[in-house]
Amino acid sequence: MIKDFLKEYFAWYALYFLLVITFLITFFLYHLPFSYFITSLLFTGTITILVSIWQFYLYYQKRQELAANLLLGKDSLLNSPLEKAFLAHYHNLEKEQLQELSYYLEREKNLQNLVKMWSHQMKVPLSAISLMTQTNQLNPQDIDRQLLSLDNYVDTLITYLKFHHHKTDFRFERIHLKEVVVEIVKKYRLLFLHKGIDIEISGDWVLKSDHKWLSFAITQLIDNALKYTKKGGKITIRMANSLVVEDTGIGILKEDIPRLFEEGFTGYNGREYQKATGLGLYMTKRILDDLGLTISITSDLDQGTTVVIKN
Template sequence: MIAKFIREYRSFYFAYLVLAGSFILLFYLYKLPSEFLQNALLLSLTLIILLTVGLFWKFRNRMRALEDYVHEEALPLLNKPVDLAYLNLIEAEKEATREQLLVYKSREEDLQAMVKMWSHQMKVPLAALSLMSQTDNLHQKDVDHQLLRLDNYMANLLNYLKLTNHASDFRFEQVEVREVVVDLVKKYRNQFLQKDISVTIDGNWLLKTDRKWLSFALSQIIDNALKYNKTGGKVAIELNEGISISDTGIGILAEDIPRLFDEGFTGFNGREHQKATGFGLYLTKRVLNQLELAISVKSQLEVGTTVSITKVQ
């Protein structure tokens, strides 16, 4: 505390020493009586000691108030411009910390909701596989279908964690989108066959993007096109300076479309058919934003849905 006090008022004491030295020099040059000099120095020293005691008392109170300025009774002591500047700085830091804590709390709540939903969804294919095993009814196509669902749910969780923790590794390169789409159709071929859904792929699009993340985003859309399609339906994929994926499924309510990409939103179809986690399209939107791609949806009940992806202008 004393060292801080000296640093705070060092210019004041330096000025006093300069004045005292000048005073002594004048007495010496004019050969004034030494008794006058001694009395003058004693008086000035007494005054400086009393002034130091008063200044130190105020300084100590100010320092204590700064260390714990949350007490309202201490605030009147902090009335100097430098004190107010410190208070504003501290308050700004506290506000930034509060905002950061709110962000972390929101992320934690979102993660808990995601894990809860994910664990609930994981039980469905696991229960199906368990039932197949118990009834000795392990058909390869059915097993592959459930394993694909498990793989998709796991990918959703891992990619959600990557995006929320800003640990995603985007690597942009020239990609032929048709190749990505063909690989995804092959991945879902059993589902296409099980529901007797035909698929067509027209055109191509050479795009500078991240192949892995684009594949993930498109997989969510194709998965929905299969999930909510009718038996014997169709999926049409067109590639021409953009991506258009159309299906002949059950369609989406008009009031649900604006919220399709909200986190955790399942809409009427998800609640009615118990197939949605509410995170697939949310992750798709986030990934496409990172890839500088825009997504839009048009749909008509009992007619079908078209999802369009274009470059952000």
């Protein structure tokens, strides 16, 4: 510690010794009484030693204060302008680190809850397939529907994890949106047939976007329309410099609409029908924001829901 102290105040001690040498040369050149120099040296040397002892004590106390992390005390010894600037910077860094730690802890908690929720969601189609096997009622169409549900859950989970690790791989290209929509509808054809839901597709929209991520976002919208449209209903998809997905489903409560894009929000319908994960629309909004597109939702209870995507 003494070595560090000397390094800290090296400039002052060097200045003192420089002054001593200067006075010694002056006394020598002008043939002044050397006894006066010795007396002055003893006097200034004594003062220097006493001040050094006091400064070393303060230095030791400051080191102890730093080591004990007692930087929030009102009686802090760190009170010079430079030290106060250091404390302010230290507190800002500490606050940022605490906020970052809180964010990561909250994210870890959300991921744990997500895994628990996903385990429950994926058990439903797995249990259905298991029941079919046990009762020897292996209907290929029923199995395909359950496998489609599993595929959607896994795809959503992987996409969600990519979001939280900032792993997006956008590749913009010219896209005919009708081709994307038709591809998704074909993927869900068994569900359309199973629930007897009519699908009407009209128009087209040519835009520059990322095929994979845009497809994921639209898949979430069509998947929601299918979930909440009862048997015999209808889903209409129109395209003309925008995308409109309209269904004749159960609708959404007015008070739930402003919160639809919040992470983990399921709303009344999601809780009532046990079909929502609270992530689909959240990720859809995130993707569309990154793609430079906007999304809006209007709905009337027991009348249906309309989703509009546009530039």
